[in-house]
Amino acid sequence: MSSPRYLTKSRFKLALECETKLFYTRKPEYPDKKVDDSFMEALAEGGFQVGELAKLYHPGGVMVKERDYERSLKITGDLLKQDNAIIYEAAFRHKNLFIRTDVIVKTGNAIDLIEVKAKSFGGRDSMDLTKNNGQLDKSWSPYIYDVAFQKYALTNAYPGFTVNAYLMLANKNSKTTVDGLNQKFRVTRDRSGNAKITVSGDISKDGLGSDILVKVNIDDLLGMIYEGTDGAGLIGKPFYEQVRYWAECYKKDTRLQSRVGKKCRDCEFYCTAGELAKGKRDGRRECWKREAGFTDSDFHKPSVLDIWSYNFKDDLIREGKYFMSDITEEDIGQGAPKGSGMTRSDRQRIQVQKAVSNDNTMLLLADELKDEMMTWKYPLHFIDFETAAVAIPFYKYMHPYEVAAFQFSHHAVDKKGNIQHRGEYINVERGKFPNFEFVRALKEQLEQDQGTIFRFATHENTILNIIYRQLLENTSIRIEDKEELLYFIMSITRSTRNQSHQWEGTRNMVDLCDLVKRFYYDPYTHGANSIKTVLPAVLNRSKYLQEKYSKPVYGTKSIPSLNFKDHTWIRQENGEVVNPYKQLPPLFEGINEERLKDFVTDPDLAEGGAAMMAYARMQFSEMSDEERMKVKEGLLRYCELDTFAMVLIWEFWNEEV
Ligand code: SF4
Numbered sequence: 001m002s003s004p005r006y007l008t009k010s011r012f013k014l015a016l017e018c019e020t021k022l023f024y025t026r027k028p029e030y031p032d033k034k035v036d037d038s039f040m041e042a043l044a045e046g047g048f049q050v051g052e053l054a055k056l057y058h059p060g061g062v063m064v065k066e067r068d069y070e071r072s073l074k075i076t077g078d079l080l081k082q083d084n085a086i087i088y089e090a091a092f093r094h095k096n097l098f099i100r101t102d103v104i105v106k107t108g109n110a111i112d113l114i115e116v117k118a119k120s121f122g123g124r125d126s127m128d129l130t131k132n133n134g135q136l137d138k139s140w141s142p143y144i145y146d147v148a149f150q151k152y153a154l155t156n157a158y159p160g161f162t163v164n165a166y167l168m169l170a171n172k173n174s175k176t177t178v179d180g181l182n183q184k185f186r187v188t189r190d191r192s193g194n195a196k197i198t199v200s201g202d203i204s205k206d207g208l209g210s211d212i213l214v215k216v217n218i219d220d221l222l223g224m225i226y227e228g229t230d231g232a233g234l235i236g237k238p239f240y241e242q243v244r245y246w247a248e249c250y251k252k253d254t255r256l257q258s259r260v261g262k263k264c265r266d267c268e269f270y271c272t273a274g275e276l277a278k279g280k281r282d283g284r285r286e287c288w289k290r291e292a293g294f295t296d297s298d299f300h301k302p303s304v305l306d307i308w309s310y311n312f313k314d315d316l317i318r319e320g321k322y323f324m325s326d327i328t329e330e331d332i333g334q335g336a337p338k339g340s341g342m343t344r345s346d347r348q349r350i351q352v353q354k355a356v357s358n359d360n361t362m363l364l365l366a367d368e369l370k371d372e373m374m375t376w377k378y379p380l381h382f383i384d385f386e387t388a389a390v391a392i393p394f395y396k397y398m399h400p401y402e403v404a405a406f407q408f409s410h411h412a413v414d415k416k417g418n419i420q421h422r423g424e425y426i427n428v429e430r431g432k433f434p435n436f437e438f439v440r441a442l443k444e445q446l447e448q449d450q451g452t453i454f455r456f457a458t459h460e461n462t463i464l465n466i467i468y469r470q471l472l473e474n475t476s477i478r479i480e481d482k483e484e485l486l487y488f489i490m491s492i493t494r495s496t497r498n499q500s501h502q503w504e505g506t507r508n509m510v511d512l513c514d515l516v517k518r519f520y521y522d523p524y525t526h527g528a529n530s531i532k533t534v535l536p537a538v539l540n541r542s543k544y545l546q547e548k549y550s551k552p553v554y555g556t557k558s559i560p561s562l563n564f565k566d567h568t569w570i571r572q573e574n575g576e577v578v579n580p581y582k583q584l585p586p587l588f589e590g591i592n593e594e595r596l597k598d599f600v601t602d603p604d605l606a607e608g609g610a611a612m613m614a615y616a617r618m619q620f621s622e623m624s625d626e627e628r629m630k631v632k633e634g635l636l637r638y639c640e641l642d643t644f645a646m647v648l649i650w651e652f653w654n655e656e657v
Pocket residue numbers: 018019020021258259260261263264267268269283284285287288
């Protein structure tokens with residue numbers, strides 16, 4: 001017998017993103033590129049652990065383990081006959097809607113419906129989930145809609161009960177009073193490969209310490225959604241009508257064709273060439289053919305979806321401008337300059353012009369870049385950090401999502417152009433708070449001279465600002481050199497907006513990514529600026545680098561390295577240099593590195609998603625010593641490549657200007 005086609009929580013969420021996805025989902029003929037790996041999800045930010053902790057905060061409950069729809073409904077129904085009950089994973093059905101709720105607390109005729117999310121919350125009540133005008137905050141709307149769906153299904157399944165709805169969130173305002181809380185929730189794989197949380201150690205109230213999750217009543221916000229006054233704009237019809245409509249369409253497998261737009265760029269329903277050859281169907285292509293009248297050849301034309309950092313893609317698409325060749329000067333406008341070099345609009349214009357005229361030459365503003373380079377002091381230092389932030393803190397006095405800075409790499413280049421992998425730091429010891437030792441090691445390496453320091457993007461500046469605050473707030477560890485560390489951080493950073501006072505250090509790090517954006521555009525990158533995209537562009541462009549690094553010179557006396565020996569970086573395939581990042585063995589077997597960042601919700605951490613998950617894996621999952629060693633070696637090599645990539649960009653520019 002085939003399984004009933006219910007509109008569940010996850011399908012409702014999918015429909016909120018785009019209702020056409022309801023038609024593609026779980027059909028083998030439409031490949032779905034969203035990685036569906038609960039183990040990875042559990043490692044990413046600790047969501048599974050938060051779910052387990054929430055249960056411990058509601059002790060004495062019964063878990064509905066049964067996965068069969070009918071039997072789980074029956075078990076839930078029986079439990080609800082008791083006067084009072086706490087149920088985890090209770091099942092409810094109303095017509096064609098089916099939900100499993102995280103935690104239910106039944107007291108007489110009242111039910112508390114508690115949805116647990118490993119999302120950080122620094123407010124006090126439901127008003128802190130809204131904007132200044134009282135409407136739903138965009139970043140919270142999908143979570144609140146999820147609960148609205150659950151409350152609607154539950155209230156209709158059991159109309160005799162009063163239902164109070166809550167979001168249970170990681171409370172940024174609280175600090176744990178116990179050490180090693182995270183490690184009480186180990187992530188393991190069960191026999192079918194799914195994530196399982198094994199709870200161990202002292203899990204009594206004292207053992208768990210102060211509450212780090214907060215329960216926020218959101219009935220007022222759900223009322224706004226039901227009345228259609230929430231302002232989120234996530235659905236086109238009144239809530240009840242929309243839910244019933246989606247449920248009916250899903251049941252009948254009716255295709256709902258949503259308008260195409262910028263959301264399609266990240267759509268998971270697409271095929272690789274290999275999948276197409278095997279007769280699979282490409283959901284994304286089908287949508288664009290139906291909605292925008294695309295032919296097969298149109299998919300090869302430069303699309304407006306690929307314009308770098310352009311905020312009006314949906315407007316263009318609404319006007320029927322699908323291709324870069326449709327764009328006018330007016331569409332791009334004039335951006336405000338930030339220092340010398342290209343403005344954002346200049347860069348967009350150049351990208352569009354080059355794409356439309358099939359011009360593959362790069363643009364390097366050599367004179368302006370040279371002026372900039374003249375201000376740099378040797379030796380040059382290139383640094384990169386790897387960090388992790390998970391919901392349940394590792395250490396006492398830390399709040400949820402406290403950042404752990406566990407690794408850095410450092411390359412230096414002297415005036416004569418000698419390159420050296422000068423130093424590194426890594427601490428993946430279980431339960432050890434690395435940040436103060438991390439910044440001490442960084443200081444030791446950088447304070448030897450007054451050379452210019454480079455980072456790529458904002459991450460390093462943000463992390464040092466966080467450690468600055470941690471040093472100020474720390475009362476648990478005696479730090480003899482606290483003042484020196486604070487002074488050092490201030491000297492090489494710019495303060496972030498949330499600091500109590502503002503500064504710009506005398507040796508404030510230079511952002512190499514910002515220089516890429518202002519002075520260099522290579523059509524090879526298609527407008528992307530991550531180090532993983534800029535590096536292969538530079539290597540493919542520079543004959544000098546190809547010549548130099550096609551020999552095993554890296555990790556020798558002339559270019560010392562801490563993790564590579566006699567290494568050749570240039571390998572060509574089909575006339576192109578293979579991206580060095582793709583030459584290293586993956587940190588996670590069988591998982592595409594690019595996709596790992598999909599598990600991380602914080603955009604500032606997403607780029608280092610693989611390293612963050614490797615760290616989490618070493619902290620709270622079962623691993624043999626041999627495996628730990630292998631992952632640690634992998635982390636060291638990746639981080640070294642991150643700083644070497646920056647050196648290569650510098651070398652390329654140095655040759656060109
Ligand atoms: S391609 Fe666009 S319209 Fe089609 S399912 Fe994906 S997001 Fe929706």
